[in-house]
Structure formats: structure tokens, C-alpha cells
Amino acid sequence: MAQIEVEGQISLTIDDDEISDCGSVSDETSPPSDPFCRFKRDGLVEVSEGNPEHHILKGSFLVGMKPVAKQTNVVAIHKNSSSSLTRKARFDSFRLFMEAVAEKCGGNAQERYAWYGGTREELLEIVKHGFSRCGKPVHGQSYGVGVHLASAKYPMEDALSSEVDEYGLRHVLLCRVILGNMEVVSPGSNQFHPSSQKFDSGVDNLSDPRRYIVWSAYMNSHIFPTFMISFKAPSLKDFQGLLQANVPRANVPKPTTPWMSFPALITILSRFLDLSKMALINKCYKDFRERKIRRQEFIRKLRIATGDKLLATIVKRHRQGGV
Numbered sequence: 001m002a003q004i005e006v007e008g009q010i011s012l013t014i015d016d017d018e019i020s021d022c023g024s025v026s027d028e029t030s031p032p033s034d035p036f037c038r039f040k041r042d043g044l045v046e047v048s049e050g051n052p053e054h055h056i057l058k059g060s061f062l063v064g065m066k067p068v069a070k071q072t073n074v075v076a077i078h079k080n081s082s083s084s085l086t087r088k089a090r091f092d093s094f095r096l097f098m099e100a101v102a103e104k105c106g107g108n109a110q111e112r113y114a115w116y117g118g119t120r121e122e123l124l125e126i127v128k129h130g131f132s133r134c135g136k137p138v139h140g141q142s143y144g145v146g147v148h149l150a151s152a153k154y155p156m157e158d159a160l161s162s163e164v165d166e167y168g169l170r171h172v173l174l175c176r177v178i179l180g181n182m183e184v185v186s187p188g189s190n191q192f193h194p195s196s197q198k199f200d201s202g203v204d205n206l207s208d209p210r211r212y213i214v215w216s217a218y219m220n221s222h223i224f225p226t227f228m229i230s231f232k233a234p235s236l237k238d239f240q241g242l243l244q245a246n247v248p249r250a251n252v253p254k255p256t257t258p259w260m261s262f263p264a265l266i267t268i269l270s271r272f273l274d275l276s277k278m279a280l281i282n283k284c285y286k287d288f289r290e291r292k293i294r295r296q297e298f299i300r301k302l303r304i305a306t307g308d309k310l311l312a313t314i315v316k317r318h319r320q321g322g323v
Contacts, residue, residue, distance in 0.1 A: 035167040044078035064155040072233040110179040114149035117161035130220040144191035178222040
């Protein structure tokens with residue numbers, strides 16, 4: 001049984017064998033309008049609102065989502081289940097590695113909870129098959145080349161990497177992570193493995209970590225996705241700069257300009273640009289969503305393909321409510 005601190009004085013207790021089989025769910029039992037149809041099909045079981053786990057996870061998530069907590073609505077929480085032999089084997093492997101790291105580190109594997117954000121499709125693939133790639137984060141400061149996760153106290157850090165799906169929902173994973181002996185990694189570092197055999201993972205700050213870095217060699221043995229949080233929230237990117245600057249969250253101002261999502265902008269651009277330019281923009285956006293290129297690189301290519309004059313006109317009309 002693992003008892004892991006989720007936030008402050010709140011702890012969440014999970015039996016190691018509590019990853020239950022939800023049974024099979026056919027497409028016929030889930031109407032097309034169900035935003036969680038794929039979740040059920042992929043072996044995720046909904047945690048009911050009356051469940052103590054739901055109460056703890058929702059509370060911890062919202063505490064870390066300041067200053068937008070009041071505008072954030074947790075729509076659903078799903079739990080990873082051992083609905084296949086492969087997933088059972090992955091969890092058994094996770095426990096074995098935790099025992100091995102604990103033995104190496106004097107009895108404490110430093111198992112923690114940590115958040116990982118992305119698109120719905122990316123997160124579902126991780127739950128089913130594990131991490132397929134790692135690199136530098138799409139949003140926020142990079143600390144080496146590895147899987148960047150946000151500590152349990154700071155879900156906002158990785159909520160920034162989530163994207164709105166067709167139901168207006170964003171999604172983040174809450175993972176069990178084996179950290180072992182952590183070493184501080186400098187911002188902007190290109191480190192991609194432990195600096196010595198003494199260390200197992202990276203961290204931005206040992207005393208109050210916001211970021212954990214799991215190297216590629218360990219990304220599918222030291223990380224186990226446990227819960228999927230689905231939520232609705234206002235534009236998060238308005239607060240990104242303030243979060244990176246570590247400004248106290250109580251003093252964060254309200255956004256002063258309307259926000260336009262990339263899909264909405266691309267739809268508007270399709271009215272003005274030819275097919276070849278739209279094909280290029282859609283390809284770059286696909287690469288960005290798959291984390292093949294960073295946000296800044298996608299914006300740079302978007303500006304080249306579109307031209308600043310057209311972008312400025314669209315943004316101006318959007319602010320005036322005319323787009």
C-alpha cells in the first residue's frame with residue numbers, strides 16, 4: 001500500500017492491488033455525445049463524486065489552480081484500471097522498479113504524485129501504451145531533455161500544456177513517479193541522463209520542487225499514470241508569464257485581452273489563405289500538438305506563412321468582437 005502526499009496535509013492512500021478491472025465497454029453502450037466514451041473503452045474507470053478519492057483529488061487540483069480556481073470546473077475524474085494483461089504487467093514492473101530504487105536509496109524510493117498535461121489523444125495513448133517520446137516542454141522553462149512533470153502542489157504548471165477538445169474540456173494526468181535520488185538541473189540545460197550513477201531523476205529545486213524530470217531511459221519504468229482529471233477553465237496562457245516569474249498567485253491580475261485558440265485562428269485563416277499555405281500551417285500545428293516542435297517555433301512558422309499584417313488585422317477584429 002502506498003500513501004503519498006497529494007497537497008499540504010492531504011494524503012491519498014492507494015492499495016497496490018487496487019487497480020481493478022472495469023470490464024469491457026462496447027461502443028454501443030456509450031452514445032456518441034458521451035465525451036468519455038474513449039476513456040471507458042481504453043480501460044479508464046470513472047471515480048464517482050461521492051468517492052473520497054474524488055474529493056481529495058478535486059480539492060488538491062483546485063488549490064493548485066489558483067488564480068483561476070474559482071473559474072475552474074472539474075467535470076470528471078477517471079482512474080487507470082488493469083483491464084489488460086499488458087497494463088497489469090506495466091504496473092507490476094513499476095512496483096519492482098520502486099523496490100529496486102528503494103533498496104538503492106536506503107529504503108526510500110521517493111515516490112511522489114506529479115501532473116502531466118497534453119492533448120486528450122496524447123494522454124490516452126500514454127495510459128494505454130506508455131510514453132513514446134520525451135524532450136523539452138512545449139510550455140514553460142526547460143530543465144533538460146526528459147519527461148517534465150509538475151509536482152502535486154502545482155498542477156497549473158502542466159495544465160498550461162493541456163488543450164481544449166471538441167467538448168470544451170482539458171485533461172491532465174496524475175501519475176505515480178519514482179524519483180529516487182534527485183539532482184538539481186539548471187534552466188535551459190541539455191542534460192538527458194543522470195550526471196552520475198548516484199542520481200535517478202532531475203528537479204528544478206530540492207526544497208520546493210515545481211518540476212520533476214524523468215530521463216528517457218526511465219520514462220516507462222518510473223512513471224505510472226494513475227488518474228485523468230478532466231476540467232473546464234478559462235484561458236490559462238494569460239497567466240503563463242506570471243507563473244514562470246514566480247509571482248505570488250494572489251496578486252495575479254485578470255486577463256485584459258480576449259484569448260483566441262489556435263484551432264479558432266486556423267479556421268479564420270482558411271478564409272484568407274490558399275490551400276498550400278493552409279496545408280503548411282496545419283502540418284506545423286500537428287507537429288506542435290505532437291510536441292515535435294515548441295510553441296515559439298510554431299508561432300514563428302505561422303507568422304511566416306500568414307504575414308504579420310493579416311494576423312494583426314484578425315487579432316484586432318477579434319478584440320472588437322468582429323471575427
